[in-house]
Amino acid sequence: MRTYYKLIILIFVCLSFEAKSQINDLKLSLEDVVELASKQSIDAFRNENMFRASYWEYRYFQADKLPSLNLDATPLDFNRYRRREYNFQTNQEEYVQREFLNADFGLSLNQNIALTGGQLFLRSDLGMVKNLGDDENTSYQSTPISIGYQQNLNGYNRLKWNSKIEPLKYERAKKELIQNNEQLAVKATSKFFSLVSAQINLSIEENNQANNDTIYRIGKGRFQVGTVTQDELLNLELNLLNSKQAYNKAKLELIRAQSEMNSFLGLDKNSKVTCVVPEDIPSLEVIANEALGKALENNPEIIGQQQQLLEEDRRVAQKKSETGLNTSIFAQYGLDQSSLEFKDVYNNPDKSQRFRLGVSIPIVDWGRRKGNYLMAESNREVTRARIKQSRIDFEQNVFQTVMEFNLQAEQVRNAALADTVAQKGYDVTFQRFLIGKVDILNLNQARNDLEKARKAYILALNRYWNYYYTIRQLTLFDFESGENLTEEYEKILQTN
Numbered sequence: 001m002r003t004y005y006k007l008i009i010l011i012f013v014c015l016s017f018e019a020k021s022q023i024n025d026l027k028l029s030l031e032d033v034v035e036l037a038s039k040q041s042i043d044a045f046r047n048e049n050m051f052r053a054s055y056w057e058y059r060y061f062q063a064d065k066l067p068s069l070n071l072d073a074t075p076l077d078f079n080r081y082r083r084r085e086y087n088f089q090t091n092q093e094e095y096v097q098r099e100f101l102n103a104d105f106g107l108s109l110n111q112n113i114a115l116t117g118g119q120l121f122l123r124s125d126l127g128m129v130k131n132l133g134d135d136e137n138t139s140y141q142s143t144p145i146s147i148g149y150q151q152n153l154n155g156y157n158r159l160k161w162n163s164k165i166e167p168l169k170y171e172r173a174k175k176e177l178i179q180n181n182e183q184l185a186v187k188a189t190s191k192f193f194s195l196v197s198a199q200i201n202l203s204i205e206e207n208n209q210a211n212n213d214t215i216y217r218i219g220k221g222r223f224q225v226g227t228v229t230q231d232e233l234l235n236l237e238l239n240l241l242n243s244k245q246a247y248n249k250a251k252l253e254l255i256r257a258q259s260e261m262n263s264f265l266g267l268d269k270n271s272k273v274t275c276v277v278p279e280d281i282p283s284l285e286v287i288a289n290e291a292l293g294k295a296l297e298n299n300p301e302i303i304g305q306q307q308q309l310l311e312e313d314r315r316v317a318q319k320k321s322e323t324g325l326n327t328s329i330f331a332q333y334g335l336d337q338s339s340l341e342f343k344d345v346y347n348n349p350d351k352s353q354r355f356r357l358g359v360s361i362p363i364v365d366w367g368r369r370k371g372n373y374l375m376a377e378s379n380r381e382v383t384r385a386r387i388k389q390s391r392i393d394f395e396q397n398v399f400q401t402v403m404e405f406n407l408q409a410e411q412v413r414n415a416a417l418a419d420t421v422a423q424k425g426y427d428v429t430f431q432r433f434l435i436g437k438v439d440i441l442n443l444n445q446a447r448n449d450l451e452k453a454r455k456a457y458i459l460a461l462n463r464y465w466n467y468y469y470t471i472r473q474l475t476l477f478d479f480e481s482g483e484n485l486t487e488e489y490e491k492i493l494q495t496n
Contacts, residue, residue, distance in 0.1 A: 024268060029276040030192050030465060033265065037188040038181055040266040047180040048492050054173030055493060061166040065159070067111045077102035099132035114159040118151030123334070126345075139338060140345040146334025146352060153328060156321035161314040168307050175300035175476060177492075178485050182473035189469060191264050193462035196275045198250070198257035200458060204451055205247040211430070212240040215443070218434070232440060239444070281412055281464055282480055288402045291475050295398050298476035298484060302394075305387045312380040319373040323362070330356040398474055405467035408460065415453070415460035422446075422453035 028036070038044050079102065082095045109122040125143040130136075219236040222228040228236075262271050296302055335349035362369055429446035432438040472478065476485045 024271045025274070026267075026271060027274045027276060028192075030189065030278050033192045033261075033273075033275075034185045034188045034469075036265045037184050041184065041188075041264055042266065043184050043187065044181070047177060047184065050180075051173055051177040051489075051492060054170060054176075055489075058166060058170035058173075061162055064112060064162070065114060067109055070108050070110070072104075072106040072108070074102070074104045077104070097133070101130040101132060103128045112159055114157075114163055116151060117157035117159050118149060120147075120149050122147050128342075137340065139340055140342050141336070141338045142345040142349070143334050143336040143352065144346055144349055146332055146336075148330065148332030148334075148354075150330045151328065152326075154321040154324070154326045156318050161310075161317070165307060165310050165314065168303060168310065172300045172303040172307060174487070174489060175298060175303060177487055177489075178476050179300055179473055181487070182469055182476070182485070185469040186466060186473065188264070189462065189465045191261050192275060193458060193465075195254075195257045195261050195273060196277055196462075197455070197458055198254040199275060200454060202247070202250040202254050204454065205243065205250040208447065209240070209243040209247045211447070212236070212243045215433070215440070216240045219440075222436075227436065236440060277458070278461065278465075281409060281461075282468075284409075284479060285406050286402050286471060286479050288399050291402045291471060291477075291479075292395055292398050294475040294477040294484075295394070299394075299474060301390075305390065308383055308387060309380075312376075312383045316373070316376045316380055319369075319376040323369045323373050325359070328358040330354070330358075401467060401470055401474060405464070405471055408464045408467055412457075412460045412464050415457040419453040419457040422450045426450040 078100075080097065080099045082097050084093055085096045086093050104125070104127045106123065106125045108124075111120045112118075113120060123143070123146045125141075125146075127141040128138065129141075130138045216233075216236045216239075219228050219233050223230065223233045258273065259269070261267075261273050262269055265273075267273070332352075332354040334352040336352045337345055337347065337349040339345045339347070426446045426449070429438055429443055433440070433443045472485065477483070478485055
């Protein structure tokens with residue numbers, strides 16, 4: 001019975017090791033790597049948090065347009081001090097200690113007016129002062145309600161400009177989230193094909209080592225019968241030693257590429273990813289004008305250029321408002337009352353009024369304000385010129401990328417065909433070498449052609465998918481499905 005239990009435990013342990021091996025041994029396609037990178041990589045985490053920061057900045061702007069309710073309270077303010085006072089009994093001045101206990105409460109409701117840039121407010125106040133000295137008494141002061149309005153009359157409306165710029169900034173942030181995720185796909189493609197290249201190089205060097213070992217053993221046999229010279233045999237031995245060194249170097253490169261992939265995808269350091277090379281590419285040809293139209297419609301760089309122009313217009317408007325007469329108004333009307341009894345502090349309140357007109361007139365400033373205004377205008381013109389040049393470069397980049405993508409599909413097909421031909425050529429040459437019909441030089445040449453063809457095919461695939469995701473990044477458009485790219489913004493914000 002004890003042996004039976006030991007057997008069960010042994011089976012359980014073996015199954016655990018096998019399950020762990022399955023977890024750490026992953027077979028991933030390019031699509032799988034892109035999907036994992038978008039969900040669990042550090043880059044994806046950073047992209048989402050950058051979007052959340054932009055969202056809360058936009059929420060702050062929206063809150064600035066809504067009423068705000070504030071409570072100002074000083075529930076306890078004790079003050080003990082000495083001051084000089086005239087004593088009518090002694091007809092002399094003397095220092096007298098005073099003690100007061102104060103309390104103040106205020107409730108205000110404020111509303112920014114985007115149309116004019118002013119602020120409307122509604123306020124209620126209650127205060128108490130208690131004399132703790134010899135003539136102890138308490139007094140109350142109330143302002144049940146007061147309404148007021150304050151406004152700058154210099155022509156610059158901060159809220160109006162923010163209403164133009166802030167929604168554009170948030171729209172840009174949403175587009176940048178999509179673009180950053182597509183940039184992440186480009187990075188994932190690079191990591192994927194780096195690992196593919198390392199795995200293929202190791203496979204090539206492993207085959208080379210095995211073939212060189214076989215060829216060397218055959219060469220030694222032929223040397224004994226006199227059909228292979230000593231220098232040819234030494235060359236075969238040198239090829240074998242070189243192939244062993246190349247194999248060890250390829251193993252190190254694979255370990256490095258595997259570590260980079262694990263780090264990029266957030267996998268366990270012991271995970272082993274086997275890349276499944278995509279054999280087929282989409283039957284897709286992108287029309288340059290269509291791609292440019294989508295890029296101008298969706299790309300955050302274009303939205304950012306619109307934002308820059310608006311910000312420059314805002315600076316010019318702000319500097320212009322500072323060059324002339326700067327006036328402001330403050331008007332307030334309310335009711336207030338004071339009493340020695342708290343129950344009477346709200347009875348029969350009197351009127352309370354205040355009106356203030358402020359004027360600031362530049363008389364002599366040695367042209368500083370006008371200089372600031374002209375400098376702002378000059379900076380705006382420089383920005384316009386720079387954006388115009390950036391737009392030209394952007395359009396050329398789109399056209400160039402689309403052209404290279406369309407040509408790269410043919411390059412992939414040619415590289416795949418060349419790889420197949422090179423493999424067949426090497427197989428034939430190797431068989432002919434075994435029967436003595438081909439010398440070592442021709443065999444080495446066939447092997448080199450095979451290695452070049454295999455690496456050229458992987459490089460062609462890498463470039464194709466790099467162009468594929470780069471076009472998506474530029475246009476934020478999926479040309480396979482014919483739809484704009486988007487993200488689940490609400491889901492991202494809920495996970496915060």
